[in-house]
Amino acid sequence: MIGNILINGLLTGGMYATLALGFALVFSVGRIVNMAHTALYMVGAYLFFSGVRLFGINVWISFALAIVLAVLVGVAVFKLFIDRIKEHETAVMIITVALAMLFQEICLEVFGGRFRAVDPFIAGSVEVFGTTVTYQNFIAIGSSALALIAVWFVLKKTKIGFAIRAIAEDGEIANVMGIDGSRMQLLVIVMSVGLAGLAGATTAPITMVSPQMWMGPLVVVLAAVVIGGLGSIGGSVLGAFILGYAEILVVFLVPNGSFLRGVVSLGLMILVLLIKPEGLFGVTFEEERL
Amino acid sequence: MKRKLFCLMVVGMCMLFLSPGPALAEDVLKVGVIGPTKITYGRQAWQGAQFAEETINQAGGIQLKDKKYKVKVIKADSNCYASTPDAMAAMERLVTVDKVDVVVGGVRSESTIPMMDIAGDNKRLFLILPSADLEISSRIAEDYDRLKYCFRPSFTTTGTARTLMAGFTAMTRQVKAQLGVERPKVALVAIQLKFGDTLINFWKKILPALGVDVVGVWRPAQSASDVTAELTAIKAAGAHIILAALVGPVEPVLVKQWGEMQIPAALYGLILNGTTDEFYEGTNGFANYMATFGNCAAVPLTERTLPYYTAFQKRYNEAPSTGATNMYSAIMFWKDMAERAGSVDSDVLVPVLEKADNEIGTVINYTFTKPGSPNPHDAVWGPKASGLIQQWRDGKMKVVWPDGHELHPVLIKAMGCPTGFEGVRYEGTVDYVVPPWAVKYWKNKK
Numbered sequence: 001m002i003g004n005i006l007i008n009g010l011l012t013g014g015m016y017a018t019l020a021l022g023f024a025l026v027f028s029v030g031r032i033v034n035m036a037h038t039a040l041y042m043v044g045a046y047l048f049f050s051g052v053r054l055f056g057i058n059v060w061i062s063f064a065l066a067i068v069l070a071v072l073v074g075v076a077v078f079k080l081f082i083d084r085i086k087e088h089e090t091a092v093m094i095i096t097v098a099l100a101m102l103f104q105e106i107c108l109e110v111f112g113g114r115f116r117a118v119d120p121f122i123a124g125s126v127e128v129f130g131t132t133v134t135y136q137n138f139i140a141i142g143s144s145a146l147a148l149i150a151v152w153f154v155l156k157k158t159k160i161g162f163a164i165r166a167i168a169e170d171g172e173i174a175n176v177m178g179i180d181g182s183r184m185q186l187l188v189i190v191m192s193v194g195l196a197g198l199a200g201a202t203t204a205p206i207t208m209v210s211p212q213m214w215m216g217p218l219v220v221v222l223a224a225v226v227i228g229g230l231g232s233i234g235g236s237v238l239g240a241f242i243l244g245y246a247e248i249l250v251v252f253l254v255p256n257g258s259f260l261r262g263v264v265s266l267g268l269m270i271l272v273l274l275i276k277p278e279g280l281f282g283v284t285f286e287e288e289r290l
Numbered sequence: 291m292k293r294k295l296f297c298l299m300v301v302g303m304c305m306l307f308l309s310p311g312p313a314l315a316e317d318v319l320k321v322g323v324i325g326p327t328k329i330t331y332g333r334q335a336w337q338g339a340q341f342a343e344e345t346i347n348q349a350g351g352i353q354l355k356d357k358k359y360k361v362k363v364i365k366a367d368s369n370c371y372a373s374t375p376d377a378m379a380a381m382e383r384l385v386t387v388d389k390v391d392v393v394v395g396g397v398r399s400e401s402t403i404p405m406m407d408i409a410g411d412n413k414r415l416f417l418i419l420p421s422a423d424l425e426i427s428s429r430i431a432e433d434y435d436r437l438k439y440c441f442r443p444s445f446t447t448t449g450t451a452r453t454l455m456a457g458f459t460a461m462t463r464q465v466k467a468q469l470g471v472e473r474p475k476v477a478l479v480a481i482q483l484k485f486g487d488t489l490i491n492f493w494k495k496i497l498p499a500l501g502v503d504v505v506g507v508w509r510p511a512q513s514a515s516d517v518t519a520e521l522t523a524i525k526a527a528g529a530h531i532i533l534a535a536l537v538g539p540v541e542p543v544l545v546k547q548w549g550e551m552q553i554p555a556a557l558y559g560l561i562l563n564g565t566t567d568e569f570y571e572g573t574n575g576f577a578n579y580m581a582t583f584g585n586c587a588a589v590p591l592t593e594r595t596l597p598y599y600t601a602f603q604k605r606y607n608e609a610p611s612t613g614a615t616n617m618y619s620a621i622m623f624w625k626d627m628a629e630r631a632g633s634v635d636s637d638v639l640v641p642v643l644e645k646a647d648n649e650i651g652t653v654i655n656y657t658f659t660k661p662g663s664p665n666p667h668d669a670v671w672g673p674k675a676s677g678l679i680q681q682w683r684d685g686k687m688k689v690v691w692p693d694g695h696e697l698h699p700v701l702i703k704a705m706g707c708p709t710g711f712e713g714v715r716y717e718g719t720v721d722y723v724v725p726p727w728a729v730k731y732w733k734n735k736k
Contacts, residue, residue: 118574125552206516213515259510
């Protein structure tokens, strides 16, 4: 059972971590609570489905196209709806909720309410410590790991990453020092939506694509960011894995209550807020760090 | 002047919104079809209703005494899985605004119960499909005068459980033979709804007497998008059989992941939408070898089944689903009863339906439990009204039960099942087959 829990927790946590990372990036740099983040994950999944099943495009090309097109949609949404009101955090939250529901309705109208299956990148499965793991699971966790490492590398080891961190720490001073805040914010949006699109395209063959698939992960992502600490990228990733493992533990230890796995996220979030409101690795109000 | 004009416009628009729509001609009978139209089952039920309307009208309509009436089906989205108040509002509208002659549908038991009150208060015949909870008919017994207009021409939880158990014993025979297992292990999986609770409690009591052991109970969320953890846990528990009761978004998810991960257990149960080509394609073909409760196949369940099946397939280019068949069958039954009574008046029809005795329907023969019984107005289950168990085999649904054997003695004794199934095996029925990967897995394990 321990092997099963470890493997399944890694798979679930990996998907949540990819989504949480994108969400946390946008919040840390732009102070934008993007409630449409998981809706863009859904858009990525539908774009991948369309490429493979509707247009018959090769899975790898569809995968790349899904991410690129999701990014374009995300950037367009940011420019048209969010950029002009980004100083007003409440308005941004409301608008992004509305956008998420708009995306849902568009997908419902275009694709219908049916659940759609997508071909995996590579069909088949292997046994790992007694757990059946499909090759698609490997691809999903592998791409999540690569994405996390790539984002870490960009943020920590490149000039652009330095600029992004400077904006996150103090936008005004960074601007005075010659760093273009708007350009960095746009870059972060690209990275964030790219991560959402990546998660959507790699997860679509594992689950099923539907217009409501954005709702469950949104709760988990919010909880992961709160648990890990608002403003802490690494904390959000760790929060995602904590939630992934918590859900899996519920399924294995309380199978009769496996429908409660979603409630676990909310419960843990409330617990952390009560005990340590800034989150496990969160920033305090006096200092900010990325 | 401008303000007056504006007010008039607003009043006019309000009247337009509140109006019940264009009045139908007096020689039209209205059938209200109520259900969650945005989900698969609801869409299928609506398709069945439209097919019934077409079939009746193409044949000239319903003959009441010396006059023929066309039929018009009116859709009402109950949204019952999200909101019971929405369901009640939809029912209210059908009965008081659209003034339908009969209401057919319901679906979710929790929402159907308050709908019954609306039907009763407005003295409107309500044919309940496929809400299975026994509380529905026990309420009729408790408040007969008010709720006598409610009938259930589909199976209750008891009826569904009987079909499932009868098919289960047939399947278990094959599992024992093909896997070489004396006492198979069973994992129970059901969503968190009333009928799921009832079935789980029932299965836990009866399965040991049927020669199998329960190794665990899993209750995934109805909207779960990933159940790999649950399936992994089921495999780790050593289950040979997964006995499931599912409805909603989790159905295709669980079936697809079961097939994709090649979980070495036979998947069997009540997977409500699992009999359609749409479902099979939606799971990318991973529904292969899944067996589920169904109510229609290309077999002569009654003398009307094959003509219906053929006509439906010709009209829609697909096999009829459980939802479409339930609805079509109920509307055609109502038509027959109305023609016999010479009226669609609910007070006239109630005693006619109560007297129905083996009335030939589309897929079952109709007899209802009598007033005075603890659960009146429920369709009686038996050899001519039992439903089917069907298994996907390479893209085709095959009937695997009734298989010609009499029911297991435990089912007859413990469930009060009637006898008479010996020899009941429709042409085209095949024996259940355990998924080949499961056979290979368990043979290698020995």
